[in-house]
Amino acid sequence: MNSGPKILPASFYQGSDVVRIARELLGKVIVTNFNGIRTSGIITETEAYAGWADKASHAHGGKRTPRNEPMYAAGGIAYVYLCYGIHHLFNVVTNEPGIPHAVLVRAIHPMEGLPTMMKRRGSEKLTTIGPGTLTQALAIRTEHSGMDLSCGPIQLEDHGIVVKSTHVIVGPRIGIDYAGADALLPYRFRIAPSHLVLPRS
DNA sequence: CAGCAGATTGACT
DNA sequence: GTCAATCTGCTGC
Numbered sequence: 001m002n003s004g005p006k007i008l009p010a011s012f013y014q015g016s017d018v019v020r021i022a023r024e025l026l027g028k029v030i031v032t033n034f035n036g037i038r039t040s041g042i043i044t045e046t047e048a049y050a051g052w053a054d055k056a057s058h059a060h061g062g063k064r065t066p067r068n069e070p071m072y073a074a075g076g077i078a079y080v081y082l083c084y085g086i087h088h089l090f091n092v093v094t095n096e097p098g099i100p101h102a103v104l105v106r107a108i109h110p111m112e113g114l115p116t117m118m119k120r121r122g123s124e125k126l127t128t129i130g131p132g133t134l135t136q137a138l139a140i141r142t143e144h145s146g147m148d149l150s151c152g153p154i155q156l157e158d159h160g161i162v163v164k165s166t167h168v169i170v171g172p173r174i175g176i177d178y179a180g181a182d183a184l185l186p187y188r189f190r191i192a193p194s195h196l197v198l199p200r201s
Numbered sequence: 202c203a204g205c206a207g208a209t210t211g212a213c214t
Numbered sequence: 215g216t217c218a219a220t221c222t223g224c225t226g227c
Contacts, residue, residue, distance in 0.1 A: 047219075056219070058212095065212065085209030087220050104219060132220050142210095175219050 005029065005157040007150050013075030018094045018101035022048035023189050025092065025103055026168060027161035029111065032138045032154050039117050039138050041108030041128055042161065045190035047173045049091070051100040056179035059100030070146040071100035078154055080135070080145040087132030088141050092149065092156070106131045106174070107190065108138075167192050 008028065015021060023046075031040040049057040051071070058068040058081070070079040071093055079091040079102050091102040107129040110117055117137035118126045128134045135141070140154060149156050173179075173188045 049219075058219080063212095067211065081219090082210055084218060084220050085211080089219060091219090106219090127221095130221070173219075178218085 005159050008076075008156045008158055010074070010076045010150065013092065013094045013149075014096055015075075016095060016099075018050050018103060019048040019187055021092075021094050022046040022103040022187065023168065025105070025156075026189055026191055027159075027163040029157045029159050029161075030090075030105065030108060030138065030154070031112075031157055032140060034139055034153050037113060037116055039113030040111045040157075041134065041138070042111060042159075043105055043107075044109050045105070045107035045129070045188070047104045047106060047189075048187040049102045049104060050187070051095075051102075054179075054185075055182040056173060056176040057100070057102075059102075062100075064100075067145075068100065071102050072098055073146070075101075076149055078140075078144055078147045078149060080140060080142050082142050083132065088135040089131045090135050090138075090140050104131060105134065106188075108134045110137070163191055 025043050025046050028043050029040055030043055051057050051059045052062055054060055059071050067081055070077055074097045075094040077093045079093050080088055083089050091104050093102050095101040110126055110128050120139055121137050128137050144154055147154055169190050169192050170186045171188050172184050176183050
């Protein structure tokens with residue numbers, strides 16, 4: 001049953017299986033609320049980054065820099081970083097302190113604040129597929145890296161949307177060819193476009 | 202349609 | 215200096 005949106009609890013993020021959490025994030029709702037302006041969307045695509053052992057991860061081999069420091073904190077906070085000097089990429093940190101696992105959010109389906117998101121994107125067409133475009137639509141920037149996802153301007157909610165496994169496409173991650181064999185791991189999850197059925201509001 | 206270069210900053214050699 | 219968990223617009227078939 002579903003008694004309205006619930007903010008995801010810390011326990012959701014602090015499990016030990018980052019790949020499972022990436023899968024579970026499909027259908028969850030990401031909300032930002034800056035200056036009283038609320039924008040949100042359903043998460044439709046994610047990728048898991050499994051820390052130490054994962055060549056594609058910023059924390060591979062225990063690498064630790066000021067930029068990726070949030071990855072080493074307890075699950076439930078944001079890790080936002082700049083890619084190609086332009087794009088702010090939003091990740092959800094998982095697992096317990098010291099284990100730098102994270103899930104990259106690659107796509108959302110817009111829900112609230114469509115006009116605001118279009119204005120931020122500077123386009124008549126609202127594109128929110130792609131990790132760089134969704135952060136622009138939601139106004140997420142690197143300054144939000146390290147923020148708690150349960151009580152800040154960025155929150156993740158459970159709206160009771162159930163994503164059936166038959167509607168989920170699993171495959172290798174994108175844009176990480178440098179990661180050798182790890183580039184082939186099935187760590188990418190997305191909702192099949194034909195099943196992007198929105199919940200009745 | 203495909204393919205590619207430009208944008209622009211942080212991390213590392 | 216080079217490359218990076220990318221997107222867009224322009225070129226040319």
